[in-house]
Amino acid sequence: MNRISFLLLATLALPVAAQELSMSSQKKFTDEQINFFESKIRPQLIEHCYKCHAKEGDKVRGGLLLDTRSASLRGGDTGPAVVPGNLNESLLYEAITYEDSSLEMPPKYKLPAHVIADFKTWIEMGAPDPRTDEADNKPAEKYSSTIDVEAAREEHWAWQVPQKHPVPSTSHPEWARNEIDHFVLAKLEESGLEPNADADPRTFLRRLSFDLIGLPPTPEQTGGFVKTWATDPDKAIHSAVDFMLDSDHYGERWGRHWMDVARYAESTGKEINAAFPHAWRYRDYLVDSFNEDKPFDQFVQEQIAGDLMQFETAEQQAEQIIATGFLAIGTKGLNETNGRQFRFDVVDEQIDTASQAILGTTVACARCHDHKFDPIPMSDYYAMAGIFLSSKTYYGTASSIQNRRSSSLIEVGGDLPSAHDKSLSLAEMIELQFQHDALLKRQQDLQQQIREARSNGEEELAGRLQQQILGTVSQIGAARARLNAVDKDGNYRQLVMGMQDGDTPFDSQILIRGEVENPTDERVPRGFVQVIKTDDEQPIPDSQSGRLQLARWMTSPENPMTARVFANRTWHWLFGQGIVKTVDNFGTTGQEPTHPELLDHLAIRFIELEWSVKDLIKEIVTSRAYRMSSDYAEEKFLKDPENKLVWRANKRRLDAESMRDSILFVSGKLDSSRPNASLIAQVGESFIGRGRGITDIDSYLTQAEFNHRSVYLPIVRDLLPDSLALFDFADPSLVLGARESTIVPSQALFLMNSDFLQSSADAMGRNLFDTVNGDRGKFGYLAFYRCYSRPPTDEESRKTKAYFERFIATAKETGIDEQQARALAGSTFLQSLLSSAEFQYVN
Known part of the structure; x- marks a missing residue:
C-alpha cells in the first residue's frame, strides 16, 4: 500500500474511538496489515518493550502493558499508548520519537529511524494487532512447539495437493469455449445467476491489449479485429492473443507484474538508502524470461x-x-x-x-x-x-x-549488455586513482586536525571537522567502487547481484x-x-x-502451493481479482477460494502445459468468462455485489505504468526500445535522498527525456516518480501481488497540471494535425479512436467541432494567430481526453 493510501486510511480513522476499534473484529484488517504487525511491530515490542511493559516482564512500569492489544489501547498512567489512526494521541509513538524529553522510550537509546517509521505506518493504518487479552508469555529459554503439523495439513484446503475434478455439467454447455467456462457457469447456475453477454469487439480488444501488453490497440489493429470478429469471433480472439503474446511488449507487461511480487527496486531503502546500480540486470532477466516463455x-x-x-x-x-x-x-x-x-x-x-x-x-x-x-x-x-x-x-x-x-x-x-558505452582510457584511470588517493590524504589530514583541535579543547571545531570526514569517507567509497568496476585495462567488469x-x-x-x-x-x-x-x-x-x-x-509437481499460487496470480492479473482474493496469503487467515475446483483445475493444467505461462494465459483469455462485458445488472449485483462468482468482467482503472505508457503511446512519444541499463546504473555507486546522490527522480527523468516504457523507470525506494507514486504503484519494499486502487484529489491535480501530460498532449496534437493535414473533423475522429479505441458519437463530434470553433475565435480575439490557436485548441482538447475516466479505465 502506498503513502497516499495510508494517509487516506488515517483520515478515515480519526473520528473512530479507540474503544470501538478495540472491540471490533480483527477481520477488518487485511492480511497484509496483520503480516506487517507480525513482521515489523511485534518483534520490536518483544525486544525493546516487554522487559518493562509485559505481564511476564521484570517489572511493569507506569502501569503500562504492551503485550496485548486491549492493554496497548488502554495505556498506562499517562494515557492510551496507541490510538489507531491518530499519531498525535498515541503516547507510544511520542515516546519512541524522543520529541518530549520527559517521555523517551526506550530510556537508554532511541530506536532506529526505520523502526520508528514502521510504528508510524502501523498506527496510521489503524494499528492492526491480532493479539488477544492473553499476553504473549515470555517463552522458556528452550524451544518447544505444540503444533500438530500432520493433523493441521488435513484441516486446510491449501496444504492439500490439487485434485483433478470432473468438468461440471451445466444447463447451457454451448456457452462455454473451454473447460474454464464450465466451472464458472456451474457456480453461477448454483446461485441462480446468468453470465453477462459478450463485450463488444472494441471493448474486448482494448481489455485484452492492456492485459497482455499494457498498451492500447492501434486504430488499424482495432479495425482489423472488428472486421474478423464480425464473421468469426473465436478466430479474431485467437489471432489477437497469439500476436500479443509474441510481442516484446508482453514480457515488459508481465515482467512488471513479477517485479511487484519480487519487490524490485534499485536501492536499499531505510536510512542509508544506497543505490543498487546493477539491479537492472535482474529486471531485464524478468522481461526476457516472460518473452521466452521460460x-x-x-x-x-x-x-x-x-x-x-x-x-x-x-x-x-x-x-x-x-x-x-x-x-x-x-x-x-x-x-x-x-x-x-x-x-x-x-x-x-x-x-x-x-x-x-x-x-x-x-x-x-x-x-x-x-x-x-x-x-x-x-x-x-x-x-x-x-x-x-x-x-x-x-x-x-x-x-x-x-x-x-x-x-x-x-x-x-x-557477452552481456553493459551500462557503459566505452572503456576507461589510461588517462581516465590515472585521474580516478589520483582522486581516490587525494581523498585518502584529505581524510588523514582531517583526522590530524581533529586530534589537534581536541588537544586544544576546541570541541566545536572538532565536531565540524568530523562531519567533513563523514562526507570524505563516502567519497572514498564511491571512488573505490568506480576503480573496482574496471579491470587493469580499463574495461568494465561484468558485475551482478546475486x-x-x-x-x-x-x-x-x-x-x-x-x-x-x-x-x-x-x-x-x-x-x-x-x-x-x-x-x-x-x-x-x-x-x-x-x-x-x-x-x-x-517446484515439485507434488507441491500443493506453487502452481496454485501462480495460477491464482494469473487469474488476478487478468480478471482484477483472484480466485483467492488474498493472492500472497493462502494460509488460514487468507480468504477461501471462490471456485476451489477451478483453481485446482488451473493448477493441474499449468503443470500439464509444462509450466508455460503463455499457454496458461491463452487458455484463460480465450474463455467465454474472460469475454463477458462489464455492464451493470441490478438483479445480479444484489445477489453478488463483489462479483465473486464472475457474472461480469470487472471494470478496472489502468495501473500507473499502463497509464503513463498509454499517454506516451497515443501521443507518438513512446520509445519502444529497451534503454541501455538504467539511470541508476549510469549514476553508479551513490546514496539516495536529501543532499546525497540522487535527490529528485522526476527532474532527472525530465532532463534525460526518458520516454521508454515504465518498466524501465528507475525504482528507488522512498523516491518514486510522481507518475507512479500517485497512482497506487506497488511498495517496492514488500511482496505485493495485488495493488490498491484509490481515487484521491492529487491524482486529478497531477493530470491537470503535470508537464508530462501537457507536453504529451502537445506532441499528440502536432502528430494528429500532420496525419490529417489540418482537417479538424478528422482530427477529432482519430483522437477518439486513439484514446478510446472507438469513433466518436455524433454528439461528441458536434461538441468537438463547436469547441474548436469557440476556442480559436476567442484566442484570435486576444491576438493569437490562427495556427497557434488551432494548436492550443487541439492540445487542450487532447488533454481532456487523456484525463478522462474512459481513457483511465478498462471495461
Missing part, C-alpha cells in the same frame, strides 16, 4: 538457486546467477551495528519474500514464535534460515561511515523471541516447511546450503 518451474529454480544449476554456456551461467538477484534486491539496514543482527534481518527478508511470492505462505511470521495462525513452527522458520545463512548475498553498495554493511558483487563471464553458497554450510540455532543474543543450544537441520509435503523431497547434503533442494521442492 517454464515457470525453471524460472523459480533460477531465482532461488540459479548459481547452483547446470549450464552450457558462460552466458547461461551468468543469466542464472543474475536470476538469484531475486534474493539480493531486498531492503537492507546498512547502518546496523550488530553484524549478526544484520545477517538475520537479511535472511528474514529473503524467507518472507520467497515464501509469499512462490508459496503464498507467510513463513516469516514464525521468526519470534510459532506462527499464530498457520501450522508453521519456529523450527520450520529456522530450518529455512539455515539454508540462507549458509549462502552469501552479494548486493554491492558504496561503502561509507554510515554504510557499515557494504557488499561485493559477483563477476560473471559471457547469491552463492557459503564456504561451510551450517544449521541455524533457534533464536528465542527472534533475538540474536538469545539462541537455544540446539540447531535445526536445514529443511523446508513441514505442512507443505512432497514425497520427492530431496535431502540436503552437508556440503551444500540447501538452496538447490529448496528450489526443487518448491
